[in-house]
Amino acid sequence: MxxxxxxxxxxxxxxxxxxxxxxxxxxxxxxxxxxxxxxxxxxxxxxxxxxxxxxxxxxxxxxxxxxxxxxxxxxxxxxxxxxxxxxxxxxxxxxxxxxxxxxxxxxxxxxxxxxxxxxxxxxxxxxxxxxxxxxxxxxxxxxxxxxxxxxxxxxxxxxxxxxxxxxxxxxxxxxxxxxxxxxxxxxxxxxxxxxxxxxxxxxxxxxxxxxxxxxxxxxxxxxxxxxxxxxxxxxxxxxxxxxxxxxxxxxxxxxxxxxxxxxxxxxxxxxxxxxxxxxxxxxxxxxxxxxxxxxxxxxxxxxxxxxxxxxxxxxxxxxxxxxxxxxxxxxxxxxxxxxxxxxxxxxxxxxxxxxxxxFLPVKTTNDLLLVRSDVYDLTDRFRLEALAEEPLITLDPAHFGLIDDFEGRFPAGAPSLVHAKSLTVTGPWTFGADVSARGDAVLDAQDSVERTVADGTVIGE
CATH class of the missing domain: 3.90.550.10 (Spore Coat Polysaccharide Biosynthesis Protein SpsA; Chain A)
Structure with a gap:
């Protein structure tokens, strides 16, 4: 056969x-x-x-x-x-x-x-x-x-x-x-x-x-x-x-x-x-x-x-x-x-x-958020230069895993991550403008209710 x-x-x-x-x-x-x-x-x-x-x-x-x-x-x-x-x-x-x-x-x-x-x-x-x-x-x-x-x-x-x-x-x-x-x-x-x-x-x-x-x-x-x-x-x-x-x-x-x-x-x-x-x-x-x-x-x-x-x-x-x-x-x-x-x-x-x-591969929306954030600067030689140690990003795949969902949840762009050790997001959160994460930042919603992170919010420490 x-x-x-x-x-x-x-x-x-x-x-x-x-x-x-x-x-x-x-x-x-x-x-x-x-x-x-x-x-x-x-x-x-x-x-x-x-x-x-x-x-x-x-x-x-x-x-x-x-x-x-x-x-x-x-x-x-x-x-x-x-x-x-x-x-x-x-x-x-x-x-x-x-x-x-x-x-x-x-x-x-x-x-x-x-x-x-x-x-x-x-x-x-x-x-x-x-x-x-x-x-x-x-x-x-x-x-x-x-x-x-x-x-x-x-x-x-x-x-x-x-x-x-x-x-x-x-x-x-x-x-x-x-x-x-x-x-x-x-x-x-x-x-x-x-x-x-x-x-x-x-x-x-x-x-x-x-x-x-x-x-x-x-x-x-x-x-x-x-x-x-x-x-x-x-x-x-x-x-x-x-x-x-x-x-x-x-x-x-x-x-x-x-x-x-x-x-x-x-x-x-x-x-x-x-x-x-x-x-x-x-x-x-x-x-x-x-x-x-x-x-x-x-x-x-x-x-x-x-x-x-x-x-x-x-x-x-x-x-x-x-x-x-x-x-x-x-x-x-x-x-x-x-x-x-x-x-x-x-x-x-x-x-x-x-x-x-x-080594800055983008395989998931977690990676994409990181390279879009202020952790990196795009130099005049078009190289991504790290300004801080990379935080660990864990976005809820059910709500952030697909690119259209991901883009819709960051309408004002990536939050500031330069002072974060990690960012963990569970549930359907949409981020406002000028949001920043510090230390081990967590957003945890165990239900499916849509939530918004208000403009200027500091998550974490």
Whole structure:
């Protein structure tokens, strides 16, 4: 039955114009799914990451305005921009959300790159990897920045699409009510396939690019860094992952371990139940993956050639329903992979410990409120600079989780959080103007009665 399913899936992909290499990648993952291959990384087989270069040391080596821009002149910035923000109820690219001063993620990314080009006198191509659901909106928004385009290099490369697989039969999903829902993106591990099949890697090499700096579009902390580029170029490492010190809030999620002398990314889905306690011990496994990567193009070429273009990344089995918004629809499996997992394919790969200034992802409305607040200042270099320690934000997901609800509850903008340690909101509260939170601020309403925080209110101490 499953062999028939693979044939159907490959035929469907070919008819949709999916590249042959992308189909081969899908077939490999399908085989792993069919054979139920264990992707678990056992605690007994790994050791913690301990030897880590620190960002402060890199900056100290390249202090001031006399940074040699040579390495940055050979660098391209790639932003993963396939997310729709569906967890926040969005139906367009999450990067189109306003973040600061009326500027969206895309605006700030574009201005970070343009500022770096002007400051260092470099070309610094910017490329977005979009999904079939985000490309049109993204390119329309980027028309405001015609100067971003670099001759010979497109602003966008399109992420592949693959069929969702029916969990019970391993057949590709048929969903006549909305055929678009039959397809899904294959995770950001698809980056390596897209770089080669789109011709982007060839175009970048032809333009003299030797270094790829890759990060998520929703992480505005990952600005182009001439210092890191210079350090990376001078290092022997072919691949560097930026990592962040774990806190109690980071017990879950992918973290870097050492297996057989090689750095390896271990995702939550690759942890056995019996290993959970040790894997979540932040005093043992101290660093998590920020998904900010630096890769030397020559090394990537070698790895792709070694594996005939099909990077042997671990399978992430993502179980959903055919219509993510309708839990009564068929159960499906999406075959995905993580970009950072490629670290184990590059002998000599290294990690660079960064601080939270380079890790500001917006995954929820909690994160969005924080980056919109006065905890951060948007500098003239279009970097978000923390003015205080980040408070822990916990907004009631029933009333703040979706972006339309969230926006409606902060009609006058974010409250002041610069003096807060935490803000916890339970129930349907709407915030007035000039509200501020101090210390451990709490608004607790256990019923569904609408409440308003009056203008000028101080919550907490």
């Amino acid at each position: 499953s062999e028939k399913g693979l044939i159907h899936a490959k035929t469907k992909m070919a008819r949709a114009g999916v590249h042959e290499i992308a189909i081969d990648v899908f077939a490999r993952f399908y085989d792993l799914l069919e054979r139920d291959v264990d992707a678990i990384i056992h605690e007994a087989d790994v050791s913690p990451l301990v030897d880590v270069m620190e960002l402060g040391d890199v900056f100290a080596e390249h202090a001031g305005e006399d940074i040699d821009p040579t390495a940055l002149s050979k660098t391209a910035v790639i932003k993963l921009n396939g997310g729709l923000g569906t967890s926040m109820g969005m139906q367009k690219a999450k990067s189109l959300l306003p973040v600061r001063d009326g500027l969206t993620f895309l605006d700030i990314i574009a201005r970070q790159v343009l500022e770096a080009r002007e400051r260092y006198g470099v070309t610094l191509p910017l490329v977005f990897m979009n999904s079939f659901r985000t490309e049109a909106d993204t390119l329309a928004a980027l028309e405001s920045y015609p100067e971003l385009k670099v001759e010979g290099i497109e602003l966008s490369m399109l992420q592949n699409q693959e069929p969702k697989i029916v969990a019970d039969t391993l057949e590709p999903l048929e969903f006549p009510a909305d055929p678009e829902l039959e397809w899904c993106p294959p995770g950001h591990g698809d980056l390596y396939t897209v770089l080669q099949t789109s011709g982007m890697l060839d175009a970048l090499e032809a333009a003299g690019i030797e270094i790829l700096n890759i990060s998520n579009a929703d992480n505005l902390g990952a600005y182009p860094s001439a210092s890191i580029a210079s350090w990376f170029e001078a290092s022997d490492a072919p691949f560097v992952a930026e990592v962040v010190r774990r806190t109690p809030a980071d017990r879950k999620g992918g973290h870097i371990v050492v297996r057989d002398g090689q750095l390896t990314l271990r995702e939550t889905a690759q942890i056995n139940a019996e290993d959970e306690a040790q894997a979540s011990d932040i005093s043992k496994h101290k660093f998590f993956n920020a998904n900010n990567l630096w890769i030397k193009v020559s090394a990537l070429r070698e790895v792709l050639a070694e594996h005939n273009g099909v990077m042997p990344l671990p399978l992430i089995r993502n179980e959903k329903t055919a219509d993510p918004s309708d839990p009564t629809t068929e159960k499906v499996v999406q075959l995905e992979s993580a970009m950072g997992a490629a670290i184990e394919l590059f002998p000599g790969a290294a990690a660079l410990r960064i601080d939270r200034s380079r």
